Amino acid sequence: MSRKLKRMLGIVLSLILLTAGCSQTAGKKESGEGSLNVVATTTMLADLAGVIGGEHVSVNGLMGPGIDPHLYQASAGDVERMQKADVVVYNGLHLEGKMSELFENLSAQGIFTICIEKSMDRSRLLISEDDGGVYDPHIWFDVTLWKQAAQGVAEGFAQADPEHGNSYIANLERYLAELDELNAYIQKRAAQLPKGQRVLITAHDAFQYFGNAYGFEVRGLQGISTDSEAGTSDVSALASFIVERRIKAIFVESSVPPKTIQALQAAVKAQGFDVAIGGELYSDSLGGEGSGDETYIKTFRSNIDTIVDALKA
Numbered sequence: 493m494s495r496k497l498k499r500m501l502g503i504v505l506s507l508i509l510l511t512a513g514c515s516q517t518a519g520k521k522e523s524g525e526g527s528l529n530v531v532a533t534t535t536m537l538a539d540l541a542g543v544i545g546g547e548h549v550s551v552n553g554l555m556g557p558g559i560d561p562h563l564y565q566a567s568a569g570d571v572e573r574m575q576k577a578d579v580v581v582y583n584g585l586h587l588e589g590k591m592s593e594l595f596e597n598l599s600a601q602g603i604f605t606i607c608i609e610k611s612m613d614r615s616r617l618l619i620s621e622d623d624g625g626v627y628d629p630h631i632w633f634d635v636t637l638w639k640q641a642a643q644g645v646a647e648g649f650a651q652a653d654p655e656h657g658n659s660y661i662a663n664l665e666r667y668l669a670e671l672d673e674l675n676a677y678i679q680k681r682a683a684q685l686p687k688g689q690r691v692l693i694t695a696h697d698a699f700q701y702f703g704n705a706y707g708f709e710v711r712g713l714q715g716i717s718t719d720s721e722a723g724t725s726d727v728s729a730l731a732s733f734i735v736e737r738r739i740k741a742i743f744v745e746s747s748v749p750p751k752t753i754q755a756l757q758a759a760v761k762a763q764g765f766d767v768a769i770g771g772e773l774y775s776d777s778l779g780g781e782g783s784g785d786e787t788y789i790k791t792f793r794s795n796i797d798t799i800v801d802a803l804k805a
């Protein structure tokens with residue numbers, strides 16, 4: 493089969509999977525029942541649900557900080573929490589790769605689900621050619637896409653709990669302004685690096701949206717999911733790239749064990765060049781309790797600061 497045909501088949505297949513994995517059933521909350529009981533999969537989504545829901549929701553996050561959503565398996569307790577929820581919020585785009593069937597079942601059982609994938613402008617989604625033409629799920633790395641996610645959550649909440657619809661929309665408006673500020677901050681800091689130095693190398697390919705939005709060339713040791721290991725040829729190819737471009741620093745990710753990046757650093761050293769580990773970036777989860785980076789906004793300020801400080805001359 494030709495490469496092109498394979499890629500096309502991959503896209504068609506992923507489209508079928510996507511539509512199957514992102515259904516929504518509406519079950520409105522009765523008025524006067526107390527706060528909306530929301531379950532969100534990732535830390536990013538739990539934060540977003542809390543900001544948009546404010547005092548009218550109680551949010552339960554399934555995955556803690558530092559947890560890898562690509563590999564996450566729902567426990568029996570998680571399933572129970574989702575079945576009892578008024579609203580379940582998840583990313584889709586196969587981020588929660590081991591939970592797709594579960595979301596379908598929840599929808600079939602009449603649980604109201606908000607699938608962030610549905611609020612995205614399709615034309616702005618990136619497709620990963622290296623991973624067989626599937627959509628890249630790491631949309632939170634582009635703040636302007638995260639604004640669309642916020643919109644989707646607010647609309648979903650307003651639909652599930654119309655009594656407090658105005659409050660959700662007001663929270664959204666306020667938050668969109670804060671996200672605009674964050675976006676401007678990231679752009680300002682990125683601009684402090686000369687173009688040739690804007691190269692970001694991390695453990696897995698989570699940062700393509702980031703690179704696209706803020707002008708970085710991005711390389712990940714593993715693909716867009718962490719469920720396959722990087723081979724030695726991937727490591728040595730990336731090491732050669734680092735040596736050629738004389739890249740100052742590479743980065744560990746908070747939700748991926750550091751050993752792959754350490755192996756890359758060693759491979760660079762074997763080629764006679766020293767690359768620093770520039771620090772830890774939050775990739776598929778926000779900062780944990782006590783890190784000072786527990787919110788989406790703080791996490792992404794911290795990331796851009798870590799990146800620019802380490803790559804600066």
Ligand SMILES: [Zn+2]
Binds near residue numbers: 697
């Ligand atoms: Zn990822």
